[in-house]
Amino acid sequence: MKRFALLITVLLIIGVSCDKIDTSKEVFKTIGPVEVSAWNEDYARTVVQKIYVEEFTAHRCTFCPTGARELKAIMEADPTVIVTAIHCSSLADPLSKPPFNINYKTPMGDVLHKDFNIKDLPKATINRIKNENEWGFGRTEWRKIIENINRNNVRAGIEIQYSVNKSIQEIEAKVSVTIIKEIKNPVQLCIVLQENGIISGQIDNNVNILEYEHNDMIRVGFNGNYGTKLTQNGMVMEQIKYTSTFKLNYENGFSYSNIPAKIDNCNIVAYLLDMETKEVIQVEKIDVKN
Numbered sequence: 001m002k003r004f005a006l007l008i009t010v011l012l013i014i015g016v017s018c019d020k021i022d023t024s025k026e027v028f029k030t031i032g033p034v035e036v037s038a039w040n041e042d043y044a045r046t047v048v049q050k051i052y053v054e055e056f057t058a059h060r061c062t063f064c065p066t067g068a069r070e071l072k073a074i075m076e077a078d079p080t081v082i083v084t085a086i087h088c089s090s091l092a093d094p095l096s097k098p099p100f101n102i103n104y105k106t107p108m109g110d111v112l113h114k115d116f117n118i119k120d121l122p123k124a125t126i127n128r129i130k131n132e133n134e135w136g137f138g139r140t141e142w143r144k145i146i147e148n149i150n151r152n153n154v155r156a157g158i159e160i161q162y163s164v165n166k167s168i169q170e171i172e173a174k175v176s177v178t179i180i181k182e183i184k185n186p187v188q189l190c191i192v193l194q195e196n197g198i199i200s201g202q203i204d205n206n207v208n209i210l211e212y213e214h215n216d217m218i219r220v221g222f223n224g225n226y227g228t229k230l231t232q233n234g235m236v237m238e239q240i241k242y243t244s245t246f247k248l249n250y251e252n253g254f255s256y257s258n259i260p261a262k263i264d265n266c267n268i269v270a271y272l273l274d275m276e277t278k279e280v281i282q283v284e285k286i287d288v289k290n
Helices: 002-014 041-046 064-077 107-115 142-148
Strands: 019-023 026-030 035-038 051-057 081-087 123-126 156-165 170-179 187-195 198-204 207-214 217-221 240-249 266-274 280-287
Touching (some): 041 156, 051 064, 051 142, 051 280, 064 142, 064 198, 081 217, 081 280, 107 217, 123 142, 156 266, 156 280, 170 187, 187 240
Parallel strands (some): 051 081
Antiparallel strands (some): 019 026, 026 240, 035 240, 051 123, 156 170, 170 240, 187 217, 187 266, 198 207
């Protein structure tokens, strides 16, 4: 017990200090140091391995709605699959007139589109597993790849809590990561805000849909393009729980777009990244409700 208390003290000392992360015009605050505590073994036994799919899409991509429908069917059949839709490429550039005059691209989406070498749309990364020289898979491959992922090697669990202050249009996310098994490489925790029920233009199989419903659309990252470390060097220990809290103001919209998020239509996604392999170790989502 004394050894564990000493370990916790050391980890608290080297924990991530109060920080500010600047992604383009948005500035997000990390509230205080990372909290370090013992794991809950009973909780750890309940954790299942979830799958993170990043759908690279655009409102002028004619076959992207077919991909979106495929992902919707996959999610309905398997609730452990979590999707983030990232509008990117020149096909997502806004035009001067409706219905394609709104910009749903994000600085974070631009970085991921480039870094993961997404060459055409629709494509999706799946747990950011590398696909030869890129990370994107075509829509006919998604279901098979998801079905073949090993769900037995659960190395971490993620819990999300949140609070919304609508008077100042601020959302706070508190995320806890429990390390269940050894993770050999440095990790980072990434948190994003995404929105459902966005009605806007979309080309669907060469037909202009004026009121298409966009879902799971990334609006902004809480803590940078690749998140933040849970310890000073990114290394974490098994059977330890790490908790960090972030605040985000959504009052004036986000970069590239002056359209504020409708917070009641949003959800928060948090995922843990292996910074050596680029793979997603675990992912979790929570809907923002009244």
